[in-house]
Amino acid sequence: MSTSHNSTSHLNSSHLNTAPNFSDADGFYAALTDAHRELDRDQSERLNARLILLLANHIGDSTILQEALQVASELER
């Protein structure tokens, strides 16, 4: 483990990236709402659950996932 702190350490890939990162932000947003358009609340809830599971696995790293859970939970308090 390195003890040196340099200015790029906040870009370290093992932290949640909250800076803009979409290759097509508007396109993603439209696709997300489109996917839900024909669904009732119950179906939407299940689609969201599957999405979270797929994306969480893609990220994989527990530190990033924990940070994401924390940021998401904070807004509810």
Add this chain to the structure above:
Amino acid sequence: MQKTYTNPVYDYRRSPDQDATSTPHHPVIIVGAGPCGLAAALDLALQGIPSVIVDDNNTVSVGSRAICFAKRTLEIMDRYGCGERMLAKGITWQRGKVFFQQEQVYEFDLLPEDHHKIPAFINLQQYYFEEYLVDRVNEFAEIDLRWKTRVTEVATGEDQTSISLTTPDGDYRITCDYLLVADGANSKIRDMLGLESKGQVFQDRFLIADVVMKADFPTERWFWFDPPFNPGQSALLHRQADDVWRIDLQLGWDADPEEEKKEENIRPRLQQMLGDEVEFELEWASVYTFQCRKMDNFIRDRVIFMGDAAHQVSPFGARGANGGVQTVENLAWKVARVLRGEAPPQLLQTYNDERQHGADENIRNSTRSTDFISPKNHISRVFRDETLKLAKNYPFARSLVNSGRLSLPCAYTDSPLITPEQDDFAGPLCPGTVARDAPCQIGTEPGWLLNQLGNRFVLLVDLGMPRADDLKQELQALADLPDLDIIGVCPAGMEQPAAADFPGLLISDSSGVIAERYDLQPGSSYLLRPDQVVAARWRDCSASNVKQALRKALGFELENAA
């Protein structure tokens, strides 16, 4: 109902203690001849400490409870001398299927790792497990096993403990230095001392049934989530010895246990589960609720709690007896050394520290499995069900499916008895973890490394040393320590030194697996505790380092230790 097994009946025998004129005293008395009490007596006997076990019954577990015994437990049983019998009787399986609602979502094969004497786990009914322990106990003159003898009172003190016993022909009293309590989940002794085991009761009921199949059925573990024959609940089927199959059916909190236990109610449900054409006989059935809880401190004065009395888990992940036996193994060598005056009494407190950590891990794992199997709220159920749907086509989701995780030994990395890692080693065997098995050769005979370890401290040292004389000097300086044995590992291809020249046992690593698993280089050495836990490891072997680590492992560096 039970046809495949007849419980042995062990005779009550009058003890000479009952006719003694003054109160008899024993170094160790163990309460309860379940898996943990029996294990404790064997472990102590192997380390030269005699004990008395009392049990209020006169047989082994009535009806099957535990069935899944994990590798570490079986390794401990092998050290006690009854592991091979358990392996021979038990069922080893590696394939399984997971079902969700109407369909199978996936199959798995737990491909076992090569070069271990003991498989990852076996299925064996608890009554066999206990019977083999009793048979082994009876081979030791040091163990005095008293059936039909119930503890009715306990008086604790700083120096000794006194207990009152009730038998078919009268009451008597005995005293001891240490009272080891393994009287089960509803420990009366815990109550008598005003102590509590605290935690969580799951608001759920399970029907546990053992059935005998008339025809062949695959040796696989089948787990159903929300199946048509048990809507909204779960079910589990797996095989035990004697063609007996264990079925766990989740019933829900509102089920009436007395109704559910009736054969006329069980049969139709099982028939639906197994298929119309399958003929079976019901051996045994019972309804349980499960809890996860533990005591805040496993020790009160000189009374030490073990097994379910100290910590209890739900059965998912099979950690009750497995965790219990590991607790016992942690305690026995410490009690033995304190009684022999070779370690300060403070050493016993580390039993509590190390095993609270183990109990936390077991409770955490069992709770997680239970929460996956019976989700506690709407959104948990949504995530659970969608995980199962994804699991059909996407392997990643299978890693989230939790119908019980295999019981693995915990690591005591932060224990005050462990010398922290200083040198550069690869691999998972860091100080605080349990030694791993590997094949070895002793003379011309093939053997297993774990069979050479345990019951006393062992220094395992790689002999491929370029400066053999220096190493020899270090080892000579350790040769006279009474509680330490030296085992020299000759790397593959190296010629063994003459046995007469070596102050210990020589083994050959002909397959190279020891070197690989322990990341050995010439001179690398491991200090292993009597419970086969790595206490320290170094890249080179120095007598003063070893002595220092040994002192630490025996508790001499704990606060207030002499």
